[in-house]
Amino acid sequence: MSERTPAPGAELLGAFALAGRPLHCEPLKRGHIHDTFVATWETPGGARRAVVQCINTHVFRDPAAVMDNTLRVTEHQRRALARAAAPEAERRALRVVPTRDGRAFQLDDAGRPWRCFPFVEGTVSHERPAGPGQALEAARAFGGFVSCLADLPAPPLHVTIPGFHDLAGRGAAFEAALARDAVGRAAGVAREVDATRAWLSAASCPDEASLPQRPVHNDCKLNNLLFDATRDEALCVVDLDTVMEGSVVHDFGELVRTATCLGAEDERDLASMRVELDVHQALARGFLAGADGRLTLAELDALSTAGARMALENSVRFLTDYLEGDVYFRVKGPSHNLDRQRAQLRLADLLFAERATLDRHVRAAAR
Ligand code: GN1
Ligand code: MG
DSSP states (O other), X not given: OOOOXXXXXXXXXXXXXXXXXXXXXXXXXXXXXXEEXXXXXXXXXXXXXXXXXXXXXXXXXXXXXXXHHHHHHXXXXXXXXXXXXXXXXXXXXXXXXOBTTXXXXXXXXXXXXXXXXXXXXXXXXXXXXXXHHHHHHHHHHHHHHHHHHTTOOSSOOOXXXXXXXXXXXXXXXXXXXXXXXXXXXXXXXXXXXXXXXXXXXXXXXXXXXXXOOEEEOSOOOGGGEEEETTTOXXXXXXXXXXXXXXXXXXXXXXXXXXXXXXXXXXXXXXXXXXXXXXXXXXXXXXXXXHHTTOOOHHHHHHGGGHHHHHXXXXXXXXXXXXXXXXXXXXXXXXXXXXXXXXXXXXXHHHHHHTHHHHHHHHHHHHO
């Protein structure tokens, strides 16, 4: 997926229930899925900014379900913040700006769904943590997110992407894409295919079906967290589209995948990649502190290989998308998904090799 949706015009922006007049709109380059813009409104109290986002309906087939989940989760967060009398509560949970007729998203003339959130000012997100202190803070926030959702009232959240972390299902989709070879790329990736198959068959993942299911984030990339720009304090968990029942092991794993690696997600210099063990130790401490004793023994046992497992899962997904012609993730060029695939498989190797040390970190943090 490489083409971008054009910036929303004044009419579309005017559909959202924000005071004042929309002035201008710039693309925000973050995330591999949606098209995101920052719009500025002129109000009597000065300029105000909002995030305006076109929901990717190739990825999220049911935007109403996504927004229903987002409303329920953010309202639940706000109730918890109010009970705790948390300072600056408006900066600690997203708030959906409704349309003027009270809906959670607006369809444009082409039928694309758009949504709007007030911009959380004075925040930054990080691709990599500056050090263990920031990693601890991030992990505490993501662990705290799971804690907060532990008492989310019934019914269960909608399943916005079926089989999202089903590794066997991801493996089957990869084999199907390989067999279909829709864009004639299969012959060029024989080595990657062999390596992926070897990993998938060797991946003696713990029996995930028996792990407790609870509302989790499901996409705990470090950059899905806003930090206060001056205090280095984790403020607001964002990107709530995949919040649904799942395993906390995948949340921890995704954080490990994105925060412990010296090297980018699409790193081409594979030999330079390293795992930062002190960052992992901080993640384990922070996550378990945030999760506040909610993890079971089976979940704790699975944490030491969680990062490798998520690197593998992402690697399989990137290779599948490469074989399908780059229809899911936004890419910078024709080999981008392949670069990502190789780097993530390398990261899976690196993390798996450290599993004994990672397990010690988890045990020590759980004491
Ligand atoms: C996508 O939206 P973003 O960039 O936070 C993807 C994740 C992948 C990630 C890989 C809905 O996350 O599952 O792990 O890219 N989100 C979806 O970087 O598929
Ligand atoms: Mg995302």
